Amino acid sequence: MSAYDIVNKAREKDRLLASDYIEAIFSDFMEMHGDRRYSDDKAVVAGIAFLDQMPVTVISLEKGHDTNEKIMRNFASAHPEGYRKALRQMKLAEKFCRPVICFVDTSGAYCGIGAEERGQGQAIAENLAEMMTLKVPIISIIISEGGSGGALALAVADEVWMMENAVYSVISPEGCASILWKDSSKMAEAAECLKLTGPDLLSFGIIDQVISEEQSKEDLMCYIKTELQRAIAERRQLSQDQLLEQRYKRFRAIGNPQAQK
Amino acid sequence: MLKKNLFKKVKSSADVSAFNKQSGPNIPDEMCLRCPSCKKMIFASDLEENLYVCNLCGHHFRINARQRIHIIADEGSFREQDGDLTSVNLIDFPSYESKLKHAHLQSAENEAVICGFCTIGGHETALFVMEANFMMGSMGTVVGEKITHLFEGATKRSLPMLGFAVSGGARMQEGMYSLMQMAKTSGAVKRHSDAGNLFISFLTDPTTGGVTASFAMLGDIILAEPKALIGFAGPRVIEQTIRQKLPPGFQRAEFVLDKGFVDAIIERKQQKEYITKLLAMHDGGKNHVCL
Numbered sequence: 123m124s125a126y127d128i129v130n131k132a133r134e135k136d137r138l139l140a141s142d143y144i145e146a147i148f149s150d151f152m153e154m155h156g157d158r159r160y161s162d163d164k165a166v167v168a169g170i171a172f173l174d175q176m177p178v179t180v181i182s183l184e185k186g187h188d189t190n191e192k193i194m195r196n197f198a199s200a201h202p203e204g205y206r207k208a209l210r211q212m213k214l215a216e217k218f219c220r221p222v223i224c225f226v227d228t229s230g231a232y233c234g235i236g237a238e239e240r241g242q243g244q245a246i247a248e249n250l251a252e253m254m255t256l257k258v259p260i261i262s263i264i265i266s267e268g269g270s271g272g273a274l275a276l277a278v279a280d281e282v283w284m285m286e287n288a289v290y291s292v293i294s295p296e297g298c299a300s301i302l303w304k305d306s307s308k309m310a311e312a313a314e315c316l317k318l319t320g321p322d323l324l325s326f327g328i329i330d331q332v333i334s335e336e337q338s339k340e341d342l343m344c345y346i347k348t349e350l351q352r353a354i355a356e357r358r359q360l361s362q363d364q365l366l367e368q369r370y371k372r373f374r375a376i377g378n379p380q381a382q383k
Numbered sequence: 384m385l386k387k388n389l390f391k392k393v394k395s396s397a398d399v400s401a402f403n404k405q406s407g408p409n410i411p412d413e414m415c416l417r418c419p420s421c422k423k424m425i426f427a428s429d430l431e432e433n434l435y436v437c438n439l440c441g442h443h444f445r446i447n448a449r450q451r452i453h454i455i456a457d458e459g460s461f462r463e464q465d466g467d468l469t470s471v472n473l474i475d476f477p478s479y480e481s482k483l484k485h486a487h488l489q490s491a492e493n494e495a496v497i498c499g500f501c502t503i504g505g506h507e508t509a510l511f512v513m514e515a516n517f518m519m520g521s522m523g524t525v526v527g528e529k530i531t532h533l534f535e536g537a538t539k540r541s542l543p544m545l546g547f548a549v550s551g552g553a554r555m556q557e558g559m560y561s562l563m564q565m566a567k568t569s570g571a572v573k574r575h576s577d578a579g580n581l582f583i584s585f586l587t588d589p590t591t592g593g594v595t596a597s598f599a600m601l602g603d604i605i606l607a608e609p610k611a612l613i614g615f616a617g618p619r620v621i622e623q624t625i626r627q628k629l630p631p632g633f634q635r636a637e638f639v640l641d642k643g644f645v646d647a648i649i650e651r652k653q654q655k656e657y658i659t660k661l662l663a664m665h666d667g668g669k670n671h672v673c674l
Contacts, residue, residue, distance in 0.1 A: 231596075233616035233624045238634060241644045243595030243615035250569035251601055255577065270553070270562060271596040271615075278566045292553050292562040292593075297620075301555065302477075317474045317558045326473075328559050370570050374531065376563040377473070377524030 126310035128319050129295055131287040132266045138339070140167065140182030140225035140265060146343035147350070148173055148180060156207060160240060163204030165196045165228070168211040170220070173350060179215035181208045181276060182225035185266075199232040202245035205275050209249050216257050221354045224262040224276040229294065231272030246275040253278035254373070255366055259357035261350060264288045264329070280369050281353050282328070284320040286335040290328075291318035328376060418442050434651045443608050443651055445588060447490065448497045448514040451547055455655055456501035456510060463499040464536070465529045470494060470557070473524065479556040482518060490516035494525045495550070498533040503545065504659030509537035512547040513594075520550035522594055523557040527564025530598060534571035543581040543662060548599040551617075552592015565597035572601045581665045583658060586613050586636070586645065604661060605645045606654075607636035613645070 123131075131137075144151050148171035156162040168181040183200060186192035208224075215222045231242055253260060262279035268290030284290060293301075295309035298316055302308075317323070320332035333346065357365055414427040420442035430437070434454055435444040446454075452461050472479045487493065495517035501510050511533055513520040530546070537544050553561040575582060584602025586595075589612035596615055599605075607613060614634040622629055632638050636648050649657050 231615065233621050235621070235625065235629070235633070238614050238616065238621065239642050241600075241642065244600040244644055246596035246615070247565075247569060247598070247600040250566050250597055251573040251576075254566065254570035254573050271565060271593055274562055274565060275596075278570075290559060292558055293555050298555055315474075315476055315558075316555075322474075323559055326560065328563055370574070373563060373566045373570055376567060377527055377557070377560045 124310065124314065125289075125316070125319050126295065126313040128287055129289050129309075129313045132289045137266050137287075139187065140184045140227055141187075143225055143263075143265060143343070143346070144171070144180055144182060146339070147347050148178070151180060154211060157203045157210055159206055160203045163196075163201050163207055164194055165198050165200040165232075166204035166207050168208055173221075173223075173347070173354075176351075176354070177218070177220050178354075179211050179220045179222045180225070181211055181222065183228040183273075183276065185227055196232060198228040199230060200228065200272060200275075201232050201234075201237045202240040202242050205231075205245040205249050208276060209252055212253065212256055212260075219258060221259040221261070221357070222256065222279075223350060224260070224279065226262055226264045226268050226273045226276050227266045228269050228272050229267050230269035231275070246271045249275040250278050254370060257362045257366065259354050259365065260369075261353050263333075263346070264290045269294065278369075278373070280357055280365070280372070281330045283331045283333055283349070284323065284329050285333050286320060288320060289313075289318040290320075290323055291316050326376070436651050441609065441650070443588070443610065445515055445549075447516055448492065448512040448547075451512045452497065452501070452510065454651065455512075455545070455547075455658065456503060457505065461499050461501040461510065463497060465498055465532055466493060468494060468525045468529060470523055470525045472556075473560050474556075474558045476556040476558070482556065486517045490514050492517050494529065495520045495522070496526045496529050498529045500536075500542070503655065503662060506659065506662040507542055508662060509533050509540075509542050509544045510546070511544075513549045515549045518551075518554065520548075520594070521552060521554035521561075522550060522564050522568075522597075523554035523561045524564060526554075527561070527567050530568045531564075531571040534568070534575045537580060538571075538575045538578050541578070541580060543583070543665060544575060545583045545585065545658060546598065546602075547585045547587055548590045548594055549587045550590055550592065550594035550599075552594060562593065565593045568598040569601060572598050576601070576603065581662075583661060585654075586639075587611050589613070591615065591617050600644070606657075607639065607645045607648050609636060609648055609650060611636040613639045 151171035153169040167184045171180050183198040184195050185198040186195040212222055260279040262277040262282045264284045266288050295313040296306045298312040299308040300306040323329045324332055415424045418437040421440035423439050435446045492514050496511055496513045498511045582602045583604045584599050586607040590599055591614050612634055618629055639645050
């Protein structure tokens, strides 16, 4: 399958959405709204739930199932208030020692007048910095589309996983093609060049595992649940300093020319 | 230095950014330039004396990284770090090598940021300055590495950081490696900050994309040059997305100041004095005494 086939798969209408994962993996999910500064961005769904007996904070970018919901959720393109809502929940998770689990599915942070006026760049930057030192385990899963900074703002984590038919990219293939060849229809070539698939990113050490979609939904959800428990239990063995040192080093090592020699 | 001068590309008269005050060619006194803002003719020698600001309308010309270092750092105090790091084509991106070669010729630099230590008004400071002539100051792995390494060094030595941003964002040609530099640099800024050190982030024209959405917006104090374009998405991308024209002044430094995302707009001539005072007020960024 080509990179562009995977891009198309990641964008298919009938793919599982963040809310489908949340419903299947956790119990008693209670949604918490608002960033306490401006509004409630419905592109981001955040709340508290049980992972078996363990309280966890769950944050997701949610595309929406039908047309009305998609519009209401702005197709998971978050505004700054969405990232600030996510950060507020992460800070609460830290206060109450809950692990944070993020489901990422967005073509990117929203590009618009309001988003710029309210500091899209500042909101994303703050999440990156705060997540790097958040004193609880963070696991992020790219479930379909991981669109650039808008995805990374929920993916500075101890482990980052990708679904088999998900993509994670610095720029959309269309955007890349229009910059490179002034022709956005050459997106298949661009997708190939960008190395945005799970196996490529796994080989670069940018993600930690690719999750097979060649299994039933029940098996898939069961696998993710088990893996979450494993990843959290491993992090719980560490001191806070060790946890943060490992997270820092995980990102520190990416693209270090000395380390690559 | 001699080798660099051989490759220096002197740009057309409307753009003086390739002129390097320290190593560039001498500009004949009679040479004139047209200011792109007020369209009036100005003497190149006047422009240079005026730190590349139009003496008629105040338009700030884009200047290169070495010129900025010359303006800000105490004379002869700048000691560069990691100046020899160069990028490699990590993901076999088409024609990246030739782009890098071109960028090197155009800028006479090895990468899109210059990092080092200097004194500013006598205060020991870590300094990075991005270079727009090198692939529009885009952030790839080397830019991310150099900035991260500088923040780590400044943290270790309890030094304040001053950084001049100019960037089109993350460098597409390095794919996800470049996106990860946003997390990497932001993490290093956070550690520097948590250790009680000062970071002054200076935004210049233009600062956009992944640089805005990482270290550039993480300053304790964020300053900007007049009229600098500052934003996450570029104005053309926004116009294409929302299918309407953007209002005049949108995403300019004055607009961003009004929205509350920068602390002050400082003209080039005042920058050194302003920064020196800030460093003094923060005791050079160290030895804070909490009463």
